Amino acid sequence: MSSHVPGKRKKVIIMGAAGRDFHNFNVIFRDNPEYEVVAFTATQIPFIDNRIYPPELAGSLYPNGIPIYPEDKLEELIKKFGVDEVYLSYSDLRFNEVMDKASRVIAAGASFVLLGAEKTMLKSSKPVIAVTASRTGAGKSTVTRYVTRILRKQGVRFVVVRHPMPYGDLKSSAIQRFASFEDLERYKCTIEEREEYEPHLAMGNIVYAGVDYGRILRDAEKESELIVWDGGNNDWPFFKPDLYITVVDPTRPDDVLGSYPGYVNVKLADVIVVNKVNVVDEYAVEKVRKSVREVNNRATIVYTASELYVDAPEIIKGRRVVVVEDGPTVTHGSLSYAAGYNAAKQYGAKEIVDPRPYAVGSIAEAYKKYPHIGPVVPALGYSEMQMRELEETLNRIPADAIVLGTPSDLRRYLRLNKPAVKVSYEARGVSKPGLEEVLLDFINRSLRH
Numbered sequence: 001m002s003s004h005v006p007g008k009r010k011k012v013i014i015m016g017a018a019g020r021d022f023h024n025f026n027v028i029f030r031d032n033p034e035y036e037v038v039a040f041t042a043t044q045i046p047f048i049d050n051r052i053y054p055p056e057l058a059g060s061l062y063p064n065g066i067p068i069y070p071e072d073k074l075e076e077l078i079k080k081f082g083v084d085e086v087y088l089s090y091s092d093l094r095f096n097e098v099m100d101k102a103s104r105v106i107a108a109g110a111s112f113v114l115l116g117a118e119k120t121m122l123k124s125s126k127p128v129i130a131v132t133a134s135r136t137g138a139g140k141s142t143v144t145r146y147v148t149r150i151l152r153k154q155g156v157r158f159v160v161v162r163h164p165m166p167y168g169d170l171k172s173s174a175i176q177r178f179a180s181f182e183d184l185e186r187y188k189c190t191i192e193e194r195e196e197y198e199p200h201l202a203m204g205n206i207v208y209a210g211v212d213y214g215r216i217l218r219d220a221e222k223e224s225e226l227i228v229w230d231g232g233n234n235d236w237p238f239f240k241p242d243l244y245i246t247v248v249d250p251t252r253p254d255d256v257l258g259s260y261p262g263y264v265n266v267k268l269a270d271v272i273v274v275n276k277v278n279v280v281d282e283y284a285v286e287k288v289r290k291s292v293r294e295v296n297n298r299a300t301i302v303y304t305a306s307e308l309y310v311d312a313p314e315i316i317k318g319r320r321v322v323v324v325e326d327g328p329t330v331t332h333g334s335l336s337y338a339a340g341y342n343a344a345k346q347y348g349a350k351e352i353v354d355p356r357p358y359a360v361g362s363i364a365e366a367y368k369k370y371p372h373i374g375p376v377v378p379a380l381g382y383s384e385m386q387m388r389e390l391e392e393t394l395n396r397i398p399a400d401a402i403v404l405g406t407p408s409d410l411r412r413y414l415r416l417n418k419p420a421v422k423v424s425y426e427a428r429g430v431s432k433p434g435l436e437e438v439l440l441d442f443i444n445r446s447l448r449h
Contacts, residue, residue, distance in 0.1 A: 163232025340405020
């Protein structure tokens with residue numbers, strides 16, 4: 001059992017998944033002599049443990065950096081280092097999972113800590129619009145793009161700052177600026193990063209991401225009059241929003257408030273966007289509206305449709321197809337299928353081939369880890385090896401064509417042995433007043449007063 005001695009630095013472990021964990025360290029613990037962060041633990045994302053948070057980012061108190069261990073070693077690490085406090089610093093957890101982790105920490109002899117949202121938010125000198133979600137897969141990215149289309153139409157000079165996905169070399173990822181597709185190659189982006197950046201780049205949006213969001217914020221402020229925070233999973237923003245938008249998903253009407261920290265986003269929202277209203281019945285929409293209203297009675301509620309577009313529908317009609325979906329949406333986002341499957345149905349596929357018998361390596365492992373995944377392939381590509389396993393899986397499946405429901409165009413960098421069709425989906429406002437009216441009012445108050 002650990003017991004903190006007054007006057008000594010508190011020993012801390014940060015539980016993370018390569019993103020929020022590093023930000024919390026940078027904001028709360030770096031150069032803070034009251035604490036000694038002895039380790040990070042990593043989960044959810046493959047290939048991110050057994051690394052070092054480098055000394056160049058960790059600050060003067062950590063000349064050797066900070067080791068990153070698998071989360072399954074948590075109890076062992078608490079005892080080994082005599083840890084006082086363990087900070088949960090990642091998102092997309094069911095409430096029972098949070099308490100499971102808390103119980104493990106407490107039983108091992110440490111205190112379990114959740115940081116307050118505002119304690120981890122950096123204040124910008126420019127107005128910030130943040131787009132967050134109650135769950136992964138709610139359509140947050142499409143709503144973010146909808147926001148940027150409105151801003152562009154109004155002549156607002158903005159940049160997008162994306163929630164981090166630093167899955168490669170951390171030292172070279174401190175500040176990343178994406179202005180072209182070539183930058184994706186320069187930063188050796190994973191499929192998961194490409195899924196988020198490619199649609200923005202196609203629209204002409206500049207995107208910042210990385211590890212050190214204090215430095216990223218300063219750079220972003222220099223070339224913008226407004227910052228759009230593009231959230232990850234169901235995490236809250238790293239920057240303090242002046243307009244806090246939370247997207248909720250009526251395709252899961254019983255699951256709007258059941259995850260951490262998505263519930264926090266619903267509570268803090270100035271605007272709640274009920275997305276995908278075109279693919280559910282009125283009962284589901286009303287159930288979601290009542291759920292969010294019970295915990296937030298001040299937010300403006302607006303409604304958007306999520307509309308599918310296919311670049312070559314003739315490739316789908318009457319054919320046997322295999323469907324690829326956005327990785328996080330069908331893994332820790334808990335959906336069994338998403339836009340690609342819907343597009344295959346909508347555009348008349350003869351058969352959707354079950355890919356699971358043909359999966360290899362880590363793709364096959366993903367089906368075991370996430371048994372809720374349906375007859376679709378999760379677009380997992382957190383490493384070069386995993387991208388090759390995804391490629392091999394797709395090429396082994398006896399189908400006539402591939403339906404790409406992932407936002408990243410896999411045709412750019414995987415060698416596929418069958419024709420592929422790209423599915424895209426965009427949000428469209430369907431209520432009056434809607435998100436566009438809310439944004440116009442915000443622009444007038446924040447930039448044109």
